[in-house]
Amino acid sequence: MAAAPELQFGxxxxxxxLVLPTTQTHxxxxxxxxxxxxxxxxxxxxxxxxxxxxxxxxxxLVGGRQLQELADLLKPHDLKLKRIYTNRRQTAIAAATAGxxxxxxxxxxxxxxxxxxxxxLLAPDKEPDVLYIDQTIRSGVEIVHxxxxxxxxxVNPGGSIVADKDIxxxxxxxxxAHAGAKGDRTGRIMxxxxxxxxxxxxxxxxxxAPQAIEQRxxxxxxxxxxxxxxxxxxxxxxxxxxxxxxxxWQETSDPLLPVIS
Numbered sequence: 001m002a003a004a005p006e007l008q009f010g011x012x013x014x015x016x017x018l019v020l021p022t023t024q025t026h027x028x029x030x031x032x033x034x035x036x037x038x039x040x041x042x043x044x045x046x047x048x049x050x051x052x053x054x055x056x057x058x059x060x061l062v063g064g065r066q067l068q069e070l071a072d073l074l075k076p077h078d079l080k081l082k083r084i085y086t087n088r089r090q091t092a093i094a095a096a097t098a099g100x101x102x103x104x105x106x107x108x109x110x111x112x113x114x115x116x117x118x119x120x121l122l123a124p125d126k127e128p129d130v131l132y133i134d135q136t137i138r139s140g141v142e143i144v145h146x147x148x149x150x151x152x153x154x155v156n157p158g159g160s161i162v163a164d165k166d167i168x169x170x171x172x173x174x175x176x177a178h179a180g181a182k183g184d185r186t187g188r189i190m191x192x193x194x195x196x197x198x199x200x201x202x203x204x205x206x207x208x209a210p211q212a213i214e215q216r217x218x219x220x221x222x223x224x225x226x227x228x229x230x231x232x233x234x235x236x237x238x239x240x241x242x243x244x245x246x247x248x249w250q251e252t253s254d255p256l257l258p259v260i261s
Contacts, residue, residue: 007019007020007034007037007038007041009041011048011049011050012050012054014050014052015050015051015052015053015054015082015083016048016050016052016053016054016079017053017054017056018038018053018054018055018056019056019058020055020056020057020058020060020062021058021060022058022059022060023058023059023060027060028060031066031069035069035070035073038070038073039073042073042074042077047077048077048078048079050079051078051079051080052079052080052081052082052083053074053079053080053081053082054082054083054084054085055070055081055083055084055085056085057084057085057086057088057091058085058086058087059086059087059088060086060088060091061088061090061091062084062086062088062091062094062095063090063091063094064094064097064098067081067084067094067095067098067100068098081100082100082101083100083101083102083103083142084100084101084102084103085103085104086102086103086104087104089129089131092104092131092143092145093131093132093133093134093135096133096135096137096141096143097133097135099138099140099141100141101140101141101142101143101144102141102142102143102144102145103142103144104131104144104145104146129147130147130148130149130150131143131145131147131148131149131150131163132150132152133149133150133151133152133153134152134153135151135152135153136151136153136154136155136156136171137151137153137154137155137156137159137160137161137175138156138158138159139156139157139158139159139175140158140159141159141160142159142160142161142162143160143161143162143163144162144163144181145161145162145163145164146163146164147163147164147165148163148165148166148167148168149161149163149166149167149168150168150170151167151168151169151170151171152170152171153169153170153171154169154171154172154173154174155169155171155172155173155174155175155177155196156174156175157174157175157197158175158197159174159175159176160175160176160177160178161175161176161177161178162178162181163178163179163180163181163187164180164181164182164184164187165179165180165184165187166179166187166188166189166190167179167187167188167189167190168190168191169189169190169191169192170192171191171192171193172191172192172193172195172216173189173191173193173194173195173196174195174196174197175196175197176196176197176198176199176200177189177191177196177198177199177200177221178199178200178201179200179201179221180201180202180223181200181202183202183203184202185201185202185223185247185248186223186242186249187201187202187223188201188220188221188222189201189220189221189222190218190219190220190221190233191218191219192218193216193217193218194216194219194221194230195216199221199228201221201222201223201228202223204223204227204228206221206227206228217232217233218232218233218234219231219232219233220232220233220236220237222236222240222249223248223249224248224249225246225248
């Protein structure tokens, strides 16, 4: 049996970065051995001038129990696990459920003393998977995903979702939602109830006007030539088409559609 590797870690400007090996290098099964070695590394490194830790989990399967074990190891050193980078859906869901910020698009550059062993997230011709989160997104949690995100729950104020494609919230959207984050102007934001702190599609930013609770209904936020607008979900699905030559969704003459700016 191959010896368990030591974890790579190092300081960045405002946090400690901890890097797991890829499964191609070493698929972690005996987590107790990994954490025991990491505990020795922490003791040897002594004090840290930062408070937060970012875990680059790569394609390792990291569950809620492993995240809690890591958080417990960090606590005596006054370190707090803050953000998880992963390209594995199960790990992303476990991290979001535990209340951590999740990023499924790892940093392009790591520390100079951390070898660049990250594998490509996706083949060039492969579409990103949809990320399903069966959990309310709480305040302080940020979800970042290279495809579409579907949340079966609410997005609370202080919560944030950033997706390269569409965002669907099967609940009340009260936090920040950014669809088409890398410039895709076809991106849409859909929610059963729209009461967001902020909406963003591609590089356009807006905030929806407050609505009385009894007036809230399923709506779609989409991009027009004049900015971001809202349409009833049923009407949008029937009456709207994206105009590729103009790079926005086709508007209608319906004066009842609320406008946000």
